[in-house]
Amino acid sequence: MNFKLATWNINSVRLRINLVEKLLAEQNPDVLCLQEIKCINDAFPLKDIRKAGYEHVAINGQKGYHGVAIVSRIPFKKVETKEFCGKGDARHVSVELDVPGGLQLHNFYVPAGGDEPDPEINEKFAHKLAFMREMTEWYGGMKKKSENRMVLVGDLNVAPLEHDVWSHKQLLKVVSHTPIEVDLMNEVIASHDWVDVMRRFVPETEKLYSWWSYRAKDWAAADRGRRLDHIWVTPALKDAPQSMQVLREARGWERASDHVPVIATMKL
Template identity: 65%
Template sequence: MPKSATLKVATWNINSVRLRINHVTRLLDEHAPDVLCLQETKCPDDLFPEKAIKAAGYEHIVKSGQKGYHGVAILSRVPLENASVKRFCGKEDCRHIQATAKGVEIHNFYVPAGGDEPDPEVNEKFAHKLQFLDEMADWFGKAKQKTTTPRVVVGDLNVAPLEHDVWSHKQLLKVVSHTPVEVERFEQVLAAHDWIDVPRLFTPADEKLFSWWSYRSKDWAASNRGRRLDHIWASQALDGAAKSVQTLTDARSWEKPSDHAPVIAEFAL
């Protein structure tokens, strides 16, 4: 099958693109996605390390960054069209960017983490997270009514929705990222556009699947107390198109790693 007939998309919370630019270029070299979506770049646009990325063969770059916090970017070896960003919750946080590659509209999100206390009455960060998810659901619900354009959503969505998306369902029910109120909002976003949870097409819901392991664990691999916070969704126009999904767990062991592992999906077009 010619390359033009597939789209390979990767997502990775890189936790500082400048600090881990060698990790970025290693991923591009070893796995050669058509498109890599980064979150938590922590980099203003004028300091983004474009030179190293373009040298790796990824000449098409769109980004939305800010100093020290948040930030998203799309790197591509195929042309990107119709790039834009959307702001949520009346804030200027750089948490979304989109562009079209090979006719597929790609949305890259970094959903707020939500702080430590899962109570919106006392924790402004948690309230922000719930509002962000509500606005995502509303936006995608309206988009569904307008067009059947093939779409993919990727990113650090900061919710582990399923029982086996966390190392212990019972112990994490009151921990931010797996609380029932977050899961409910997350499911509303999924339902608003009839999104397909692509990694769970390949790993059944009753099997553990993680993409994040805390820095606090001395031996993250041995304890394996992970969560699935990084997601890839496809619209119904891509139903049946997903060919494969990989979670690159080994990247969590690279020198000075991100606490997230990259996730890669390939689609037939």
């Protein structure tokens, strides 16, 4: 089957439900994963989502902060959430999609980590590092099977490659691109042999961003972006991706999120 998947840090789903509806209408994905929904489960705009044709919804919400959701045209066979670092934060939700051969989809919002890349003086950065270590332990503890069909998406808040940021040299000491974060992301990738779908279509030598700061007066002219949003698949699905798109124009939509949707099509 043909499968279209989108992931987007929406930065408040209630504030930007009109943009979610616009994306669903224009791109028509089978599944949309949202991060930073910033609402409890009961406050999620279910009516609007279902009116758009997405009957199946999995939510792990939190009042005013964090929160993740998966909206889908495809039914779920199972919905699960996992808590990381014992903080009670809503940063993960996974579903098993009812498709031939099965498909497990994990949606993450990794902590941003604050401003100072020193875990000794910055508790937020320490939390981020601990979160990523727990991800490695969790996936490393899963039995690797050649037939495992898993997809991991979300705002992982790390731009790992040299050309995932506007200036590798200038951002080496800036949270999201520091060597320790990159090393930990590589450990998560190695834990289950994840394949980076976005870089299957855009060579590592080319710039690739999914986030542009609100601080820039003209984000497009400055173009100081970072690739913080990711789509990974297990080796069983390494040949499944057919195309990938970063919807850059969404950064220019009215009252836009600072992240833009990343969309992949796959043949399952």
